[in-house]
Amino acid sequence: MTRESIWTTALSLSEELTAIRRHLHQYPELGFEEVLTSAYVAGELGKLGLSVQTGLAGTGITALLEGSRPGPVIALRADMDALPLKEQTGLPFASLHEGRMHACGHDGHMAMLLGAAKILTGLRGELAGTVKFIFQPAEEMLGGARHMIKAGALDSPRVDAIVGLHLWPDLPTGHIGLRPGTIMASMDHVNITVHGTAGHGAAPHQGVDAILIAAHVMTVLQSLISRESDPADPVVLSMGSIQGGSLPNIIADKVEIKGTVRAVREDTRARMAKRIQELAASVAAGMNGRAEVSYTYGYPPTVNDPQLIRWAEEALHELSAEVTVVHLPYSQMTSEDMAYYMDEVPGAFLLVGAGGSVRGEYPLHHPRMTIDEKALVHGAAFLADFTLRITEGLKS
The missing domain is CATH 3.30.70.360 (Alpha-Beta Plaits)
Structure with missing residues (x-):
């Protein structure tokens, strides 16, 4: 499958990814309470015929996709928890759980990772190595990543590199921000x-x-x-x-x-x-x-591996004319527990523009924050393409 066909496949999944995101948005759950969320995600992974493990750190999930040839193990991670906010978006698919809201884009993160899983499952014959999909509870202030690591999320098989994305309303849709070294603060x-x-x-x-x-x-x-x-x-x-x-x-x-x-x-x-x-x-x-x-x-600070970021930039330049690379001039002063994984293995963490034509009207963690759902295709396609590039690069 060419990179152009990866993009075409991602586009064909647009309505499905939007539906997934909207379903998850309606049923937000707080950290370590993601029971409905976890069951839904596990069900979607099961439809793909993946080897799914549930119950890590309570509600966490891993799923394995074995390639047709030997190679490295690449982990792709999404967080699942919502925030204790009363939603004020007025969207037709607004939260049905009073006082809880997906105001940090985690509903979209899960949708993008499920999209990448669907694309990569179709590429099993071209995949050298193994992809481990990690759906993690309790990113918001609770450090769910540490609990997932303790539960063995990076082991059996041992992960060689890990990739994560964050939807970013401060960037226009179609722009993906990257930065070698520290991208987020402690x-x-x-x-x-x-x-x-x-x-x-x-x-x-x-x-x-x-x-x-x-x-x-x-x-x-x-x-x-x-x-x-x-x-x-x-x-x-x-x-x-x-x-x-x-x-x-x-x-x-x-x-x-x-x-x-x-x-x-x-x-x-x-x-x-x-x-x-x-x-x-x-x-x-x-x-x-x-x-x-x-x-x-x-x-801790979230620190990107320079080689992975070089490969990420190559992938983005070749993915689609609809995607623009943004070289972030400085670290974001927000923080992410993705950093715990990246203290264990080399990692790449990028920001996916979801602010519409210019930027989002409301920032992350705002009760009226929402995303441009076109970004879901960008994230899913990039994760799939980047995974192939990493596996070939690490294999060689």
Whole structure:
């Protein structure tokens, strides 16, 4: 099958992929709760005659496609979980599960991977090696990839390389973004508890105001970005939650601050962890209070293998005139647990434009976010074509 015929086959699957995506969109499930989703995906894989294994990490799935000739093992991965959001798109196929929504494109990721499985099944005679399809639970904040790895998703047979895609409303449809090296940042969690002394609002000098201390801590921590970080080394500190106090006439004795730190370099992660601890503690002590800092390392940076990205660019240039390669000038500061797989084996992670003619009106994780479904064909065709290219390249 020529690359032109791969594209033609993908186009012929357009209505089917759209139907799959819309079905999955209507029945979103949260991380490690993807029971209906998993059953549906396993059923679609079973129709292709693949060797399907269910129940990994609870709801995860792997499926094997054996080629006609010996060769490497290539994994293709999609995530399955939704977000705890109330959908506001007004689409006729909007979520039927109250308070849950596929607002990060995972419904489309599954559709694209099922499409690639359908195309590659028809190419079994031309395939040198094995393709392992991985459908993973709990990408959103829960690190489902780690649980899948622990359950053996990269073993039996051992995976030689892994590929993943993310639908990206910030890119116009037909554009696919790639970048060698780091394409997405790490994401760590920081919790700061500020302790003061309660008092009467009329006599603030008799207490230690934890709210005032917390305000200073919040402000000073941003100097780590503006005054201590190299502008060429991206790092983002976002404090998304601050809780404290009970009544307007009581000096608060405790405030909790929660946020995230995102970076593209490991040494920057370590520096931020150390300096947040030092600054929070010193600011609180200087105001007669105390600060406790809990810093938890989360998703690592997602780092693309340079050779795989070179092959990906070749595949995209030859796939179709409808597809445009975008060289991403910098790492995205979002994060992905795809990084855990790519810490284990070489990997490629690309961004598939799904924003329509220009870009999406609403970003990922927005209750009105949706995708241009034409992107499903682009993703499925690329995954199939790229898999053939990788297997031949690694085989040689």
